Amino acid sequence: MRIVFKTNYMQDIRPWKDRYQLCLYLILLAVVAAAPWWLDAFYLGELTNVLIWTIAGLGLMILTGHTGQVSLGHAAFLAFGCYANVALIEAGVPFLVAFPLAGILTGIAGVTVAIPALRLHGIYLAIFTMALSILMDDIIVLSEPITGGVAGKYVGGVEIFGHLVDRWGTPDLFFWLVLTVTVLVTLGYINLLRAPLGRSFIAVRDSEVSAQAMGIDIARTKMISFALSCAVTGWAGALMGLFAGAFNNETFSVLISIQLLMMIVIGGLGSIHGAFLGAIVIGFLPQFLSISKEYVGALFGGNTVAIPGLEFGIFGMILIAFILFEPMGLYGRWLKIRTWFELFPFYRKDMFKRQKSYLKTERLR
Amino acid sequence: MDNAQLLISGLANGCVYGLIALGFVLIYKATEAVNFAQGDFMMLGAFVTIGLTNTEYMGLPFWLALPISLGIMGALGYLLDRLIIRRLFGESQTAVVILTIALGFVIRFVAGLIWGHEPQTLQNPLAGKEVRFGGLVLGMEDVAVIVVTILLTGALYVFFSRTKLGLAMQGASQNQLAAYYMGIPVKRVQGFIWALAGIVAGIAGILFAAKGAVDPTTGLLGIKAFAAAVIGGFGSLPGALAGGLIVGVIEPFASRYIAAGYSQVAPYALLLAVLIFRPNGLFSQVRVKKV
Amino acid sequence: MSLLEFENVTLKFGGLTAVDNLSFEVLEGEVFAIVGPNGAGKSTVFNLISRFYEPYAGSIRFDSHDLLRVKPSGVATFGVARTFQNIELFEHATVLQNLLVGRHRHRQTNLLSELLFLPSARRQEIENREKVEEIIDFLDLQAYRDKMIAGLPYGVRKVVEVARALATDPKLLLLDEPASGLSVEETSDMRWWIDDIRRQMGITVLMVEHDMGLVSGVSDRVLAMADGAELALGSPAQVQAHPAVIEAYLGKVS
Numbered sequence: 035m036r037i038v039f040k041t042n043y044m045q046d047i048r049p050w051k052d053r054y055q056l057c058l059y060l061i062l063l064a065v066v067a068a069a070p071w072w073l074d075a076f077y078l079g080e081l082t083n084v085l086i087w088t089i090a091g092l093g094l095m096i097l098t099g100h101t102g103q104v105s106l107g108h109a110a111f112l113a114f115g116c117y118a119n120v121a122l123i124e125a126g127v128p129f130l131v132a133f134p135l136a137g138i139l140t141g142i143a144g145v146t147v148a149i150p151a152l153r154l155h156g157i158y159l160a161i162f163t164m165a166l167s168i169l170m171d172d173i174i175v176l177s178e179p180i181t182g183g184v185a186g187k188y189v190g191g192v193e194i195f196g197h198l199v200d201r202w203g204t205p206d207l208f209f210w211l212v213l214t215v216t217v218l219v220t221l222g223y224i225n226l227l228r229a230p231l232g233r234s235f236i237a238v239r240d241s242e243v244s245a246q247a248m249g250i251d252i253a254r255t256k257m258i259s260f261a262l263s264c265a266v267t268g269w270a271g272a273l274m275g276l277f278a279g280a281f282n283n284e285t286f287s288v289l290i291s292i293q294l295l296m297m298i299v300i301g302g303l304g305s306i307h308g309a310f311l312g313a314i315v316i317g318f319l320p321q322f323l324s325i326s327k328e329y330v331g332a333l334f335g336g337n338t339v340a341i342p343g344l345e346f347g348i349f350g351m352i353l354i355a356f357i358l359f360e361p362m363g364l365y366g367r368w369l370k371i372r373t374w375f376e377l378f379p380f381y382r383k384d385m386f387k388r389q390k391s392y393l394k395t396e397r398l399r
Numbered sequence: 400m401d402n403a404q405l406l407i408s409g410l411a412n413g414c415v416y417g418l419i420a421l422g423f424v425l426i427y428k429a430t431e432a433v434n435f436a437q438g439d440f441m442m443l444g445a446f447v448t449i450g451l452t453n454t455e456y457m458g459l460p461f462w463l464a465l466p467i468s469l470g471i472m473g474a475l476g477y478l479l480d481r482l483i484i485r486r487l488f489g490e491s492q493t494a495v496v497i498l499t500i501a502l503g504f505v506i507r508f509v510a511g512l513i514w515g516h517e518p519q520t521l522q523n524p525l526a527g528k529e530v531r532f533g534g535l536v537l538g539m540e541d542v543a544v545i546v547v548t549i550l551l552t553g554a555l556y557v558f559f560s561r562t563k564l565g566l567a568m569q570g571a572s573q574n575q576l577a578a579y580y581m582g583i584p585v586k587r588v589q590g591f592i593w594a595l596a597g598i599v600a601g602i603a604g605i606l607f608a609a610k611g612a613v614d615p616t617t618g619l620l621g622i623k624a625f626a627a628a629v630i631g632g633f634g635s636l637p638g639a640l641a642g643g644l645i646v647g648v649i650e651p652f653a654s655r656y657i658a659a660g661y662s663q664v665a666p667y668a669l670l671l672a673v674l675i676f677r678p679n680g681l682f683s684q685v686r687v688k689k690v
Numbered sequence: 691m692s693l694l695e696f697e698n699v700t701l702k703f704g705g706l707t708a709v710d711n712l713s714f715e716v717l718e719g720e721v722f723a724i725v726g727p728n729g730a731g732k733s734t735v736f737n738l739i740s741r742f743y744e745p746y747a748g749s750i751r752f753d754s755h756d757l758l759r760v761k762p763s764g765v766a767t768f769g770v771a772r773t774f775q776n777i778e779l780f781e782h783a784t785v786l787q788n789l790l791v792g793r794h795r796h797r798q799t800n801l802l803s804e805l806l807f808l809p810s811a812r813r814q815e816i817e818n819r820e821k822v823e824e825i826i827d828f829l830d831l832q833a834y835r836d837k838m839i840a841g842l843p844y845g846v847r848k849v850v851e852v853a854r855a856l857a858t859d860p861k862l863l864l865l866d867e868p869a870s871g872l873s874v875e876e877t878s879d880m881r882w883w884i885d886d887i888r889r890q891m892g893i894t895v896l897m898v899e900h901d902m903g904l905v906s907g908v909s910d911r912v913l914a915m916a917d918g919a920e921l922a923l924g925s926p927a928q929v930q931a932h933p934a935v936i937e938a939y940l941g942k943v944s
Contacts, residue, residue: 043815043816043819043820044812044816046786046819047812047815047816047819104493104496150674150675151674151675154674156492156493157433157492157493157496158629158674160493160496161625161626161629161670161674162671162674164622165626165667165670165671165674166671168622168667169664169667169668169671172661172663172664176661222805222806225804225805225806225807225811226804226805228807228815229799229804229807229811229815230790230793230794230797230799230804230814230818231797231801231804232804233783233787233790233791233794234791234794236780236782236783236787236791237780237783237791237794239780239782240779240780240781240782240783241778241779241780241781243742243774243778244774244778244779244780245780245791246740246742246762246763246766247740247762247765247766247771247772247774247778248766248771248791248792248794248795248854248858249763249764249765249766249767249794249795249858250763250791250794251761251763252763258801288622292500295497296497296500296501299497304782343504343507343508343511343615344508346504346507346508347504347505347507347508347509348508349501349504350500350501350502350503350504350505350508351501351505353497353498353501354483354498354501354502354505357487357490357494357497357498357501358483358486358487358498361490361494
């Protein structure tokens, strides 16, 4: 175990524990940034996809993981960002302006939604956002002049500083674009968490009464959280649109909302790492399944059978296993493993024990 | 006359929503958890009965298959609580929500594996029979749905508000620790409730499959039933039925009288409106947390 | 000079009168205790100050501000901090983070400067941490500094709650049963801390407490309540000797 002897406040404020940890993350970043040189086109595309899901996961993590407001409707904001971005580009706005603007517009949309939803708690908010996500499908169809309705939209590459950035034409550049956005969002998120605003999110999540008593305006804090969360999700949606190339009203269904929420639960709620780990699981699960299906198929005489719903079925089982055995997600598991090695042989099983409480409701009847 | 016909078919659909909503409310009342898989439970109930009674499967007589499938659904509900939900005792509500959503995926997958993805109907003695009432022609199935739903809701309502066991169950949900102290076997009560919810879902599934075709994605209907439960005020049994009927009736009327494209929005728009203006449903039950 | 002033405050829940025409004032620099049997309305007084309840009649003034005109979150910005009877900490955060939340009312930065962590945000963080570390030292919490609240024993949580309230740099500290559930040693620690809070930090303390030993040990004045109304007000000894108080606790002497 490395023990850091702290001699000034910056050591607590800095996001990294010590030089060693900083180097580790920088090396990781460098290796990922070099991916176009060591990955073939197919897997580079997959990695890009994982990063886009990571951004979406970071967006939802702000709201659900750190502010404690469960949303089952974030696909609606993915859709909003995606369409806003494309509509702006089609109106002749250069990508470097359209893209940030798409996120900001999604953030504003998020606040608009948040205002009526502020009074809703827990499960009711989840239902509210879920209904919103279901309605989004119809809203897209109804606003056909902008969205192209059921026929959907096609989007080619975008131009940045005279370079064409396109998922198929220049996958390397597209990957770096996505990576840049991921890094920027992550840095912003880290800054948020070490500043008063991020702590006020956590305060609202853990106890609204005492957050209030500390001078935190609950409604305002939730609104800001919605705004940030939706803006980031909007960016992810915009990138998803560019990545897919074509999309319509059914691309961002309520299932995507659910998948997104499940992703951050598997990754680990309330941690930035969780969004990354969850996205990796979501991104590579289909690949893993198709490979293992071929393998199993070969075992039983060589024919691969298509099993509809398999992906979601397996996904559901993984999720159930996580909620039962590792409610803190992959990141929680990683923390335990790391602590085990650091403290060897003094690790105790109850070190990460969660406090269980008896249910007591505010319901009167 | 046309409107009356619409109303009846809307009511029959609404009853199915109401029955699923009843399952939501039962579990919510007794455990404060929300079972998002209730719609998939219903689908499973329908398929279990189809599997028992349809000629291409086991071909048991309908009236024999009925109690067996309800028994199976009850047992499934109980086992689900015993093996999975009970382990979450003391965890947050959200954990249960996510777990049941995942469970829905798994149930849909398993049902697809066993019974395939083609829509199927339940062969039943009521099929094709009609009742003439004034100038109205009612399907026998629709009448059965409405009658069964009303009886079931009434019975459950009386059970919860009049019997000792029913009251104990409510107590168990509102303050688990105090309920323990009062000698209420909280865990056993929860198991019982999940079994009951399984049976109610089974009844809903049978009625649904008698009226129309089911396939593994039918469970997504649960979302509409969910809207019904919220509109009726989560936690009230008659409210759940009322909410179900409202959603059921709105649908056919909306598609008749509102421009296409807007009509399927109606139930959800109503749900959003209820949540915004009466956040705790039409019969509010929540008070501010005491510190 | 009076810091907090209750004037003819009445609060009703439906037909029940929880606080009945209550008037008292807390003077600057004193330790003021409210005692009374369960259900006397002591915690309700705190919740009125925190603006969780809207009084039916009367006025509550703090430091020449009308408290009834601000939102619940506005109370803290005037310099009122509180603890809770059943401990309301941020469970899934560390002790340090909990205390830093206490600094929230001194936030000067805006969203943008925090997202970019500009020098202003950094300066503010350093300032916050200086203050918080002082309090950690003061209440002997060094050992728990980076621990999650969820794993801490009850007695420590109680102290962390006091620490979090102190981190807001309050003028008035409301302690809701600071000694309930504490061992004898922990209670005597609490007693010295309350004394130090008043003497060293110059913070006025208003507390609700059952432990009469603690109350008479630290408080200057005591208000005894029953059924939402005042029974007696005076020094600890006066209140303890007051016939109405003895009657409320022990029943009527016939």
